[in-house]
Structures are given as structure tokens and as C-alpha cells.
Amino acid sequence: MHDIRAIRENPAAFDSALALRNMAPVSPEILSLDADRRSRIAAAEAAQAEQNRASKEAGAAKGRGDEAEFQRLRALVTAKKDETARLQAEATALDAKLRELLLTVPNLPLDSVPAGEDENDNVEIRRWGEPRSFDFTPCEHFEIAGVRPGMDFETAAKLAGSRFVVLKGGVARLHRALSQFMLDLHVAEHGLEETWAPVLVLSEMMEGTGQLPKFGEDSYQTREGWWLIPTSEVTLTNTVNGDLVDHASLPRRMVAHSQCFRSEAGSAGRDTSGMLRQHQFEKVEMVSITDAESGVAEHARMTRCAETVLERLGLPYRTIVLCGGDMGFGARITHDLEVWLPGQGKYREISSVSYCGDFQARRMNARYRPAGGGKPEFVHTLNGSGLAVGRTLIAVLENGQQADGSVILPDGLHPYLGGKTRLGADGVLA
Numbered sequence: 001m002h003d004i005r006a007i008r009e010n011p012a013a014f015d016s017a018l019a020l021r022n023m024a025p026v027s028p029e030i031l032s033l034d035a036d037r038r039s040r041i042a043a044a045e046a047a048q049a050e051q052n053r054a055s056k057e058a059g060a061a062k063g064r065g066d067e068a069e070f071q072r073l074r075a076l077v078t079a080k081k082d083e084t085a086r087l088q089a090e091a092t093a094l095d096a097k098l099r100e101l102l103l104t105v106p107n108l109p110l111d112s113v114p115a116g117e118d119e120n121d122n123v124e125i126r127r128w129g130e131p132r133s134f135d136f137t138p139c140e141h142f143e144i145a146g147v148r149p150g151m152d153f154e155t156a157a158k159l160a161g162s163r164f165v166v167l168k169g170g171v172a173r174l175h176r177a178l179s180q181f182m183l184d185l186h187v188a189e190h191g192l193e194e195t196w197a198p199v200l201v202l203s204e205m206m207e208g209t210g211q212l213p214k215f216g217e218d219s220y221q222t223r224e225g226w227w228l229i230p231t232s233e234v235t236l237t238n239t240v241n242g243d244l245v246d247h248a249s250l251p252r253r254m255v256a257h258s259q260c261f262r263s264e265a266g267s268a269g270r271d272t273s274g275m276l277r278q279h280q281f282e283k284v285e286m287v288s289i290t291d292a293e294s295g296v297a298e299h300a301r302m303t304r305c306a307e308t309v310l311e312r313l314g315l316p317y318r319t320i321v322l323c324g325g326d327m328g329f330g331a332r333i334t335h336d337l338e339v340w341l342p343g344q345g346k347y348r349e350i351s352s353v354s355y356c357g358d359f360q361a362r363r364m365n366a367r368y369r370p371a372g373g374g375k376p377e378f379v380h381t382l383n384g385s386g387l388a389v390g391r392t393l394i395a396v397l398e399n400g401q402q403a404d405g406s407v408i409l410p411d412g413l414h415p416y417l418g419g420k421t422r423l424g425a426d427g428v429l430a
Helices: 004-009 011-019 027-063 067-102 153-160 169-188 203-209 233-240 295-312 359-364 389-400 411-417
Strands: 123-128 244-246 252-261 280-290 317-321 333-341 346-357 367-369 380-388
Touching: 004 011, 004 027, 011 027, 027 067, 123 295, 169 252, 169 280, 169 295, 169 380, 169 389, 169 411, 203 233, 203 359, 233 252, 233 280, 233 359, 233 380, 280 295, 280 389, 295 317, 295 333, 295 346, 295 380, 317 346, 333 389, 346 359, 346 389, 359 380, 380 389
Parallel strands: 244 367
Antiparallel strands: 123 317, 252 280, 280 380, 317 333, 333 346, 346 380
8 A cells, every 4th residue: 555645745756666567657646635535634633623612611601600601602612523524524534535546556666567458568587497308298297197196177176166176196295395395495595484374365355456456357256254265375475464563583584385276367268278377376485574774685686586486496487577567456567487397398487586675564553673773674575486386296297298208307396206307198297
């Protein structure tokens, strides 16, 4: 959420930053509501002062026996009391309307974010690895002979409908191994604290990280009011919701492996084959809570943590910075990692790493007290996939596929598979 004082002080800069997202100016509407709200507050305070003055004068009139003046002043007290209540109610309603509007305005991009309309205007930063040359036409993951026995979309459709999968046998074990490999790497080498948290959260938590109120249709809500998390970003980031944390405890670097749930409301017709885009999936998510000075450096660090996972698995990828028109709601800058999928013959997103500044912290009212003392400041937050487990499984399968339908598995996974090195054409690990 945005600081209304900053908008008041420089509305042109506010609208200029949002223009990077290809948005029309919104400061006039915001400032109009703010002005109306402030005028009601000022009027209520003036009416309250008049009520207090009239009440004092009524007491004096009563004391000197001036009944007519006493009755006039008592009527004025009642009128001013009613006026104050009305103006306060109007100010409260306007405040709620202003907050509702501010909650729907996305974060301001950093100046370094490239201008652009959509994904076609994203800018590549670097590449790692060379896509493998095949002496046969590579298949998509669900077409590989060794994968088909362990990736059952028909049974999943019977159980839950479209965009679900049942994993079995060697493929299921490989999927589990990937998540364990990622967690161990992030904990042992990257210094992240392993965390396990609920997948059901309150509406306030979804609002805190920006999923609500604008994107409710993208998530699932239970009859009791809980929301199924779209990512562990929601739970990990909200661990500081409402808190005043010690500066010495920052940065807090966390990682969690969890089930994630998305309705994919805006993706009708996209990636309907295979398990690239599912309603239920798993992710290893990284979150950092830091101070105002460290956010940009922490973003580079988190990006490197995600890149390391792909490099350890030998998966070619490229790192891009998203343009303003393609960036997510809560981000100030986002790096996407795109892994090479030979079955599709192109790079596909496997991780987004975003720096949010104090945008989420304002929604959560999460602050820290600076080390040298002084007024508490809002924390800065970051989140990133490290990685999406299902998409990593797809990449491992497609990049390691062989002409006979088997799959050679990355060396880094062998210890997690009991020394197995390949998925046979029969779907059995060997």
C-alpha cells in the first residue's frame, strides 16, 4: 500500500512511476478522496470545539439564572453534537473508501525497471548453459515413454477435474527428491531458515501480501473463510504482520516447501496439456525480511540462490528483468528465471524473484526500530521461487530424455534417489 503523504507531496512523480506500468494517472482520484476526508475531519473538530464551548457557556448561564440563554446554548450543544457525529461518520466512510482504493493500486517500479507493454518487452540479463542438441525430436514431458506410467492425468481428472495430476512410482519419487534437494541447498549453503507453516490463512494475511482485495478470483476460499495459499510468500511474509522487530534480527531469510493452490482464473486455454499450469502444485519459496537499505542487494542475492538450483541440476536458463507492463502487482522489480524446455523448444518461467520495498509492510503494519534508535520504519520484503517443483520436474525430464524413452537424471539428485541415476523407459528408477 502507498503512503498518502508521499502522494500529496509529489503526485506527478507518483503518476509518472505508475506510467511505467502503462497506467493512467490515479493521483487525482486519490487526492480528491483524501481532501474530502480531511475536510470532514477538520469540520468535525471545529464542531466539537463549538460544542465544548457552548457546553461551558451553558453551565455559566445556568449558574447566573439566565434560563433563556441556557436553553439556547443547550440546543446548540445538541446540534453540534449531532453535526460532529455526522461529520465523523462521513470521514470514516471516506477513509474506508480511500483505503480500498489504495489497496488496488500496484507498487511503484524502481527507476531501473525497463519500460514496456508485456512479456515481449522484458530484458534478458544473462544466460547459463547451452541447450542440448538432440539426434531425435525431443518430446514434451508428458509424452516421454518413461514418464507416462508415472504421470496420470486421467485418474486426476476423475478425482478432481482438469488441471490436476496423480504422480506415481519413479516420477513421484523424483518429484519428492527435487523438493528435498532444493531445501537442503537453501538451508545448508544459502543460510535460509527452513520453515513449515499453514496452507490455510485468514483474509488479513492475503491482504497483507497483496492477493486481496484485487485478486481474490485467483485463489480458493473455504466455507469457513480461510484462503488456500497461492504460495508460501503469504505465510512467510506475514510472520511479521503487525510486529515491531529488532533491527539486529534482520535480514530474516526463510524457505518453505508447501502445497500451493491457484484457480488460474485468467489463464483459460493456456498450457492445458501436461503439468505446466496446475490448480494444485508444490513450490519451494524463499522470503526475506530486511531493512530499507538492504533490499536491492538482497534481491540480487535471492536471484542468485534460485539460479544456483538450476545450475546444480545442469538446466540451461536465462535471467530476465520484467518490464513495467509485465511486472506483478506487489513488486518494485522482478527477475524471472526461464528454464530451457526442449519439448517446447523455448524458455519458460520457473522462478520469479521480486523486491517489494515497503509496499507489503505498509499493508501488514510491519516495522523495525533502527539500530541507532529513532522512529520505527517499515521493513522491506522480498520473495522468490526456489524453485517451482513441478516445473523443475518438467525441465529435468525434458532435458534428460533419451531416444529410447528413458531419462538421465542430474548428478545432484542421485543421493536423494538412493543412488538411482535414470528413469527407465518402463517408468522405474534404475
